[in-house]
Amino acid sequence: MEPKKINVAIIGLGFGAEFIPIYQRHPHANMYAICQRNEQKLNEVGHHFGIEVRYTDYDELLKDPNVDAVHINTPIPDHAAQSIKALKAGKHVACTVPMATSVEDCRQIVELVEQTGLTYMMMETVVYAREFLFMKELYDNGELGKVQFLKASHQQDMDGWPNYWPGLPPMHYATHCVGPVLALTRAEAEYVSCFGSGTIREELHGHYNSPFAVESTHIKFKGSDLSAHVYRSLFDVARQYRESIEVYGSKKSVEWPLIEHKPLVVHTAKKPEPEIPEEVQAPDYAHLLPEPIQRFTTKGVYDTDEQTHLSFVQGAGHGGSHPHLVHEFVSALVEKRAPFPDARQSANITCVGILAHESAMEGGKLIPLPSFTLSKSSATASEVAS
Numbered sequence: 001m002e003p004k005k006i007n008v009a010i011i012g013l014g015f016g017a018e019f020i021p022i023y024q025r026h027p028h029a030n031m032y033a034i035c036q037r038n039e040q041k042l043n044e045v046g047h048h049f050g051i052e053v054r055y056t057d058y059d060e061l062l063k064d065p066n067v068d069a070v071h072i073n074t075p076i077p078d079h080a081a082q083s084i085k086a087l088k089a090g091k092h093v094a095c096t097v098p099m100a101t102s103v104e105d106c107r108q109i110v111e112l113v114e115q116t117g118l119t120y121m122m123m124e125t126v127v128y129a130r131e132f133l134f135m136k137e138l139y140d141n142g143e144l145g146k147v148q149f150l151k152a153s154h155q156q157d158m159d160g161w162p163n164y165w166p167g168l169p170p171m172h173y174a175t176h177c178v179g180p181v182l183a184l185t186r187a188e189a190e191y192v193s194c195f196g197s198g199t200i201r202e203e204l205h206g207h208y209n210s211p212f213a214v215e216s217t218h219i220k221f222k223g224s225d226l227s228a229h230v231y232r233s234l235f236d237v238a239r240q241y242r243e244s245i246e247v248y249g250s251k252k253s254v255e256w257p258l259i260e261h262k263p264l265v266v267h268t269a270k271k272p273e274p275e276i277p278e279e280v281q282a283p284d285y286a287h288l289l290p291e292p293i294q295r296f297t298t299k300g301v302y303d304t305d306e307q308t309h310l311s312f313v314q315g316a317g318h319g320g321s322h323p324h325l326v327h328e329f330v331s332a333l334v335e336k337r338a339p340f341p342d343a344r345q346s347a348n349i350t351c352v353g354i355l356a357h358e359s360a361m362e363g364g365k366l367i368p369l370p371s372f373t374l375s376k377s378s379a380t381a382s383e384v385a386s
Contacts, residue, residue: 003334006092007032007068009053009061011082013045015096016073020049022326023071025292029330035061058082062089069333071123072096076173077164080105083120087112092119094329097175099350103370106347106354110372113343121329121339122346126176126243127183128328129319130297131264134282135247135254139184145251145269147185150228152177152246155239167200167207170215170232171360174353180245181219181228183341188348188378190222191368194356200235210357213237217356222378254280284320289327296323348373 006029010016013036023031033053036042046054055061061070062085069092072082080100086093087109099122100106113120126132138144154176158165171194182189196212205211216231233239244256253267263279286294297320332339341349348369355367371378 003028005030006330006333007066008071008330009033009035009055009064009067009069010071010073011035011058011061012073012075013041014073016071017045017049018322019071019073019326020045020051022293022296022323023330024049026326026330027290027292028334029326033061033064033067058085062086062091067091069094069119069329071329075163077101080109083109084112087116087118087120090116090118092333094121094123094325096123097125097179097350098122098173098353099175099346101172101354103351103354106351107370107372110343110347119329119333119339120343120346121332122175122341122349123325123329124175124179124183124341124346124349125318125321125325126180126245127341128321128324129243130284130321131256131282131319132180132183132245133285133288133324134264134280135245136184138252138254139247139249143252144247144249144254147226147247147249149248150181150184150226150246151244151248152181152228152230153232153242153244155231155233155237155242157237157239157241158234165234167204167210168234169208169210169357169360170212170234171217171353171356172208173234174215174217174230174232174356175349176243177230177232177245178217178219178352179341179349181230182221182345182349182352184245184247185221185224185226186340187221187224187226188345188374189219189352189369191220191366192352192356192359193218193364193366194359195364196360198237204235210361212360215357215360217352217359219352222374285324286320289323293323293327296320344373344375 008023023029034051035055039056042054070086072095079095083093083095194217196215198213199211200213213236214233219228246255255265263281266278266280267276284297286297328339351373359365359367
């Protein structure tokens, strides 16, 4: 017997519109409703994709008993409040990154998920990008050997972006580099230490009382000898857009290219020195998806680049991750299992960035991750130890 299709509502139709046709073609989803405050934009998108159920008021959408799940793609400051409202209204939640902008809001989302039994998934693109999936496959197959160190970066020029972006502390939105270093081995961050470096223009300081051009964080993994280094910049640093992850193993290491669209570099131990590095193009992983949505790993949803959202263009298509994210969320609901990342994992990833900025403001102070961001077994062990 075929499972009931999940009625999905997408909230926010800038970046969010990239996901509409993926849900429309997923065999276990029904692209039921869309929500956008701007009625003209709402109707344009609704007409373009043939979606009849449309809301300009998010609270009204949450009253609709036909909505099973919401996929939130609104500005960062709205993520936590809208996720909390949806969970209280009995809806499953997929939310673009980051989960929240405060530790307390992350805590509230985790507690609501555990009280209600509903599903929450943070839709982190990098952990479903083809480059990451290639590294994960090498790790899972044992080809990396013992993993010794991980490194990741997310650098982007945010000048000219509107609203809340000017002066945003780099680590406040760090999931694109924190997510992959934790996801590769399915690790948890235990504590962080971060240093700020350089200074952004003085007129940007006042927005968040943060002066740093770059924030550089070390993450200690819980129950492991591993640590990772991640760094972020948003303003006044000359750098092409880059979301990267690099993994160093005893048998093989994989490094991200310095220039977008160049191949990965795989280093293999014990070869003659000139033969150690090899350029490798990461394969596509569309075969992991239902056939109707496989095309979306290599193509955007629109016919012309002019309509594609800027973050999708700058991020080089987010590594073909969008259909993988949709499939993971919908499959988790149909199979009644936790997605990756679930609420606690999403909180661990997000709180690394929030607490890293606090550490930078205190000169690199070690700050532990709160127990609610750890798996239940890890959290219980931490509480007993303390």
